[in-house]
Amino acid sequence: MAKIFRNLVPFSEAIALAKKHVRPVSDIEVVNIRESTGRITAEDIFSDIPLPPFTRSEVDGYAIISKDIVNASPDNPVYLHLAGKIEIGDPKTTHPGPGKCMYIATGAVVPAFCDSVVMVEDAIQSGQRISFIRSVSKWENIAHAGEDLRRGALIVRRGSLIDPRTIGVMCATGIEKVRVYRKLKIGIASSGNELIQPGEPISAGRIYESNSTYVETELSGFRNISTKKYGFIPDDMGETDRTLKRMVEENDAIIVSGGTSAGEGDFVYRMMESCEPGIVFHGVAVKPGTPTVFALSGGKPMFGLPGFPVSAMMIFRTIFLPAIEKMSGETPQDRTVEATLGMKILIRIGFTSLIILRLARRENSIIAYPVNGASGSISRLLDAEGFAVVDGNRKFADVGEKVSVHLLTERIPDHVFLGIPDEIVEKFIASMESVPAVIRMEEDSVPDFIHEVKPDFALVSGPESIDPANFRNYSSAAAYDIPYGLYSRDGSGSAKSIIESIYAGKSRLVSISENDSVVSAFRSYLAASGWVSKPFSDLISYLPTREACLSSVSSGEADIFLGKFRKLENHGLKFTHIGEVHQSILLYNETVDMQALERPLQVVKEVIAGLAFS
16 A cells, blocks of 8 residues: 655755764775775875985985085185986995085985085086085985885875875885775666666657666766666566665665655555665655655665656755765765845745756856756756755745855856747857856746846747837847747648638647737737637647647647747648747846857857748
């Protein structure tokens, strides 16, 4: 029987519980120093020799007794006899005594009874006679044995991460092998009958699996973690039980996505429940990611991620990754910046919200804008520079509030674009030297938010030509017309016959939004053509996306899609032209340099010509 979430664990408590119930890997192995980068030392490492291992010269010059040239100067040179030569790698020798010197190379062993080295730049050679034009102090240009590192000095403490610096020092002290903690072994799998591998043909009801690959690639950046994928687990209790037991047996920890919710076909959490000591928590007061489960089999942690990709990614990073970092011994890599909210964010009371954010640098601060969408909307992450953890003790976070943003990337754009780019705007953005942060917003909402967001660029659409004067401090960088019309499966008949079929109830019409420019233009077209026998609202249904509209027509659920013409689409439908809607790329006069837009605007002209309706 399905388990309903009755006692949701607070988000912060879930993080603490996951860390509390895991232990760092304690097994030790010996590796060659060349293979030790990023590993964690299992013991204190000491130097067996001093550094430098012998007293050596720090310069190319002449080994002398400093008293011999105490009064040397350019006007009063002191002459010494050249009695020998010492190259790097030569064994230690003895200085010949007062009145004499020996040539010595950088890094060579300083001869016994020598107390200084004069650089070649401060001496002039004439046969076997060397004239010195500068005096030196005792021990000048000499590095004594153990001056850098004494014999027996601690090089690396136990539990430290070995990096190229420590490897360099260990090599210099002659260390060949080092004892490190064994790599943490993690098994990864996804659960669900609907899953297929990328590259396989897709069909209705099937989806390409991404969660396990995401987790695997996230963990690939850790030098002390090795992963093994176990593929897809079908929605079957017996198969789930066998696969998870095998994963636990072969690894230190396992991560499974899907099968963690409260449905009849969710078997992952049930198998975890049957283990000993079993489930630590099942269900977290967080959005997205409520159906999160954490359990133990013996002392081995089992991390259960939600199936929706965004939920899985956010829960992995926030709740489970800190526990995994503790197990592997690696230092957390999370980096945060402070940002100011540029738009209001709605919050569900009683739930911590993980808000995906776009960031942009505005003057001397960073502004954050929410990237809205469902927990299954994976493309939102492409539009994000970070995310914020917001407590659910209020209904919203307001514009101007400060938030701590966990960065997903180091790149933060310098400009903001408001709207959903079409084919023309995509080319415009791609040709800019500094790509802006795109705040995706349906066209009917852009005019309402443009003065709140104050974007550097905005895409505005309408059934009539766009007047920039309606948008204070904005001007039009480019204006163009987009054909709109009716998409159908066969495309037979004129626009008039298609509309007659719609009014007669023989064809089902769909579009995206009753408030967008296409619907407004089509209403005007119908009124001008005398189609007033039936209210327009009785003739049309609305779907949330263009792709949903096109798919409904292709599948036969609908017959006609009212939408903009897009030349590059490949959906097999026929387009019947009705008219044009008008679009304008607006720019904010106070922040945008028109000279920097010369090339992007030229690209817009070229793209408009290439995408012309025909």
